[in-house]
Amino acid sequence: MAAIAPMTHSLDTRRRPGVAGWLLMTPLVLWMAALVIAPAAIMLVYSFSERNPDTGAATFAFTLDNYRELFQSAYLRVFALSLLCGAVVATAMVAAAAAACKAWLWAADLFKGQRQRIGMISFILGFWIAINFLARSGNEGQLLKIIVDSINYAGLSTIICVLVGYPAAYFIGRSRESVRNLLLMAVMIPFWTSFLVRTYAWITILSDNGLLNSLLKWMDLINEPIMLKDTPTAVMIGLVYTYLPFMILPIYGSVERLDNAMVEAAFDLGAGPLRAFWGVILPLTRPGVVAGILLVFIPAIGMFAVNDMLGGRNVPMIGSEIERHAIRARNLPFGAALGTVLLVVFVIIYYLGTRRREVSLG
Amino acid sequence: MKRVCKFIVAMSAVLFSPMIAGAQELSLFAWSEYVPQSVLDGFTKETGIKVTYETYASNEEMVTKLVAGGANYDLVIPSEYTVEALKKQSLLAELDHAKIPNLKNVQPSYMNLAYDQGNKVSVPWMAGTVGIVYNGEKIKDPITGFKDIFQDKYKKRLVVLDDAREFASWVMVAQGIDVNAVTKDNLAKIRPQQKQWMDLVRSYDSDSPKTALQSGDVDIGVVWNGEGSLLIQDDPKFKWVLPQEGAHKFIDSLCVPKNAKNKEAAHKFINYVLKPEVGKEIWEAFPYTTVNVESKKLLSDEQRGNLASFPANEDKLKLFTDIGEVMAEVEKQFSDLKGQ
Structure with missing residues (x-):
């Protein structure tokens, strides 16, 4: 790792572009503005607009209804339950790993200092299995x-x-x-x-x-x-x-x-x-x-x-x-x-x- | 210096040519697999007007793109219930019949219908039905209607149109409900059966459902009659059946959006495609039911005998009417039941 440190340092000083650098960047910046930022902004505005019942087009009247429909309570409940599941699984796994470290030498060798990683991975797994199950089982839509x-x-x-x-x-x-x-x-x-x-x-x-x-x-x-x-x-x-x-x-x-x-x-x-x-x-x-x-x-x-x-x-x-x-x-x-x-x-x-x-x- | 000048002239010619050509261009927005390229070329040759052809796969998609703005279309080809909806919202321009002398070729039974009395905003392009086509080598049991094909033994052997309103209408006719009585109650009523049927479907395709039948991925299709007609023409193993429960009869019409830039060119195009020989050309590429009496006369007896293109019994065929807001529910039910 030590060999990498000076390299990142030199990258940092090189990263600051001068005027010429910005000029060279102009086409990219324009491209980004026209094709990435502008559409994203239009999408954002649309997402807060109302739907014209006749045509389905967006009419500009501020509303949160679209997000309300997206974050309906049923979805939030599933999400919260899954988070809980993930937390439970993570705690259990971390505890199990700690116990294993005490019991066996090879486990200590493998898991030592990995507590955060074990917790993170088992949290994601627990969360994901739970949300898969809940999204499929219930009639949540x-x-x-x-x-x-x-x-x-x-x-x-x-x-x-x-x-x-x-x-x-x-x-x-x-x-x-x-x-x-x-x-x-x-x-x-x-x-x-x-x-x-x-x-x-x-x-x-x-x-x-x-x-x-x-x-x-x-x-x-x-x-x-x-x-x-x-x-x-x-x-x-x-x-x-x-x-x-x-x-x-x-x-x-x-x-x-x-x-x-x-x-x-x-x-x-x-x-x-x-x-x-x-x-x-x-x-x-x-x-x-x-x-x-x-x-x-x-x-x-x-x-x-x-x-x-x-x-x-x-x-x-x-x-x-x-x-x-x-x-x-x-x-x-x-x-x-x-x-x-x-x-x-x-x-x-x-x-x-x-x-x-x-x-x-x- | 001279060279530089020449270069600038050349570049500006390239840059501005689209603007100059703008007056001589027609932007056509139509169903995919519906307008043969040869007809567009023929039109350009006769009038010098270039045609750009963009496609859609459902009426709803077309309306969305039409009202979203951005693109500017000179001609669209909506089905009857969508003509009605667009007319209600006054999104269509009035047509000048004086500029369309060939209108006289259209069979009178396709004119002056409820969705557009007096054909103020629409001129029929082609008509058609939805029906069942199946591979007679694989399917030996008799097929007469929707109830015969949506069977467990045919699970994952079906391709159907990717069209929410169409699918709902098949379940409705099977249950004896009028295709235009689309209400929340009726949707709830057909939902269980619609789910059962949709679980049997292997793929949804409105663009070219014949492909899945030709490749042998599926043995049964619920498709547009033009697609079915091509299949039975090319390979006698395919059979066409008009569902005994009833089916949608559609009339797709040429319409000019109100904000079209080249209304003049649009009228010319409408008049051009109503020529007898052009109508025949269109039919040969996409054999739906031609609305053009003179074109039909040019077809051979064998072509006219194609039962997919020219249904013998129209009793149970129904036009759709605009159902307004409930359409969103139809779409929702369709997508809720997909892929489960």
């Missing part, structure tokens, strides 16, 4: 279920992206330069064709009589085609496919900068491959992983093209739900409120993600 489902699909896709992307990125980053450039190119080749065209290609792969099912049939592994298209599985396959490069590239960036001396030092000091990975390689490449997770998870939650095309419009996700409210149900203000809440959630996730990175660097 479809919206909560859709939000939970979207986060499930996006989360699972992100986990798969990490599991698949990390080894790939590591291999690319550690290979000879000629091979590395070739492999990097292979990662980026999909960007040469339109995203929609590539997703259409997945339709022909995942259909009942598509390439995958035909292959499995030919190999005598199945008799009846497996129904993949129009299911959540297909949506997640599409999400992983779409976002995998966004996981590989930032991790690759971290791996490439990884100081080999550190890894060698770990081995010299007697660490096995697992220990070296867990104790040295992973912490050093963590910024890349965090960036990858942010780049995959956040857009995946709001994705609607993939689930429209591969999910047969029968796998509701929050992106398609916003589209439905705004366009089909002709309730633009409510769609805007939903979008605004989602935006706030993204900002929070992003803040948490980057904050942890700074901590790990410092």
